[in-house]
Amino acid sequence: MTASVFAAERLLFSPVASEADAVPVIFAFPNTYTVGITSLGYQIVWATLASRADLQVSRLFTDVQESLPSQPELLGFSFSWELDYGNIFTLLERLQIPLQATARTQQHPLVFRGGAVLTANPEPYADFFDVILLGDGEVLLSEFVTAYQGVRHSSRATQLSALAQVPGIYIPSLYNVAYASADGPISAITPLAATVPPQIAKQTYRGNRLSTSAVVTAQAAWENIFLVEVVRSCPEMCRFCLASYLTLPFRPASLEESLIPAIAQGLTVTNRLGLLGASITQHPEFENLLDYLNQPQFDAVRLSLASVRTNTVTPKLVQTLVEHGTHSITIAVESGSERLRQIINKNAPQ
Ligand code: SF4
Secondary structure, three states: OOOHHHHOOEEOOOOOOOOOOOEEEEEEOOOOHHHHOOOHHHHHHHHHHHOOOOEEEEEEOOOOEOOOOOOOOEEEEOOOOHHHHHHHHHHHHHOOOOOOHHHOOOOOOEEEEOOHHHHHOOHHHHHHOOEEEOEOHHHHHHHHHHHHHHOOOOOHHHHHHHHOOOOOEEOHHHEEEEEOOOOOOEEEEEEOOOOOOOOOOOEOOOOOOOOEOOEEOOOOOOOOEEEEEOEEOOOOOOOOOHHHHOOOOOEEOOHHHHHHHHHHHHOOOOOEEEEEOOOHHHOOOHHHHHHHHOOHHHOOOEEEEOOEOHHHOOHHHHHHHHHOOOOOOOEOOOOOOHHHHHHOOOOOOO
16 A cells, blocks of 8 residues: 555545644554554544644554654554554554653654554553543543643653643552452552652543544545544443443434434445444434435435344345445344343343
């Protein structure tokens, strides 16, 4: 893959020109461009960073990259799957940055990361990140960057201490994590200084606009798809489900203020639409959303859905999918045994 892939992108936001003394940032995805650019989370964080004049952001994937700064001050990672974890080390080595956070000095960028994997449990990754953002990026990203700007020219220790004061930011090097045994649970997490918060509150975004694609490209794994987050979290709370518990409370995007304007904008550059969310059919206005998509001007739109709960599949939903080019649907019953489903709280009426 060559850097020409960036020129082929159709952007749905306007990157701003960077100020003369903007902070040089590398924002990386530890997999190929095709995989990374398909991640709505990666797109949103990149668009947020690229919309700030006080940052100069360059993107890095395993197979292609934009022109990178020689002295980046911040290095962010986005990843959604543990299988990509190893590639983080590959990229750190390629950038000649020590793998262990404690081995980095003032000459090295602060390596940061947020997202679901680390919010669920940051400890397996804690040695390798200077800064971990716990919770929703809508709340955390701008707070993180603004706090960094305030200590940009300070020592690394001062930077980390200041960032630790920001709600939702975890600085692993400022805590001692003790385990009950070598392969046992955590027994205690202790701040190394009295000024470091003993507990960190995961941050929750409560706005009525959720995420939508910032980039549409033929190089995405789902070619030319425009993604719209319809809901966040899920009210069902099956016992095993991170998509529910990690992101509670269940939040629908506003149909009028978020979904319809976003879909109208996205469909100006593509005719492929993906509706995302842990349980999109439980959006309180899902029927109205289907009515909107069933208007004649959207006849050529190809519609894709995240998986849906069995008892929310309606004739109207199936008809809408068929008329928009989708001939399959994913449902997750989890078990053929009603007894097991009750144990795991999987409410799947027969
Ligand atoms: S219904 Fe699906 S998304 Fe909702 S909690 Fe259960 S497994 Fe998770």
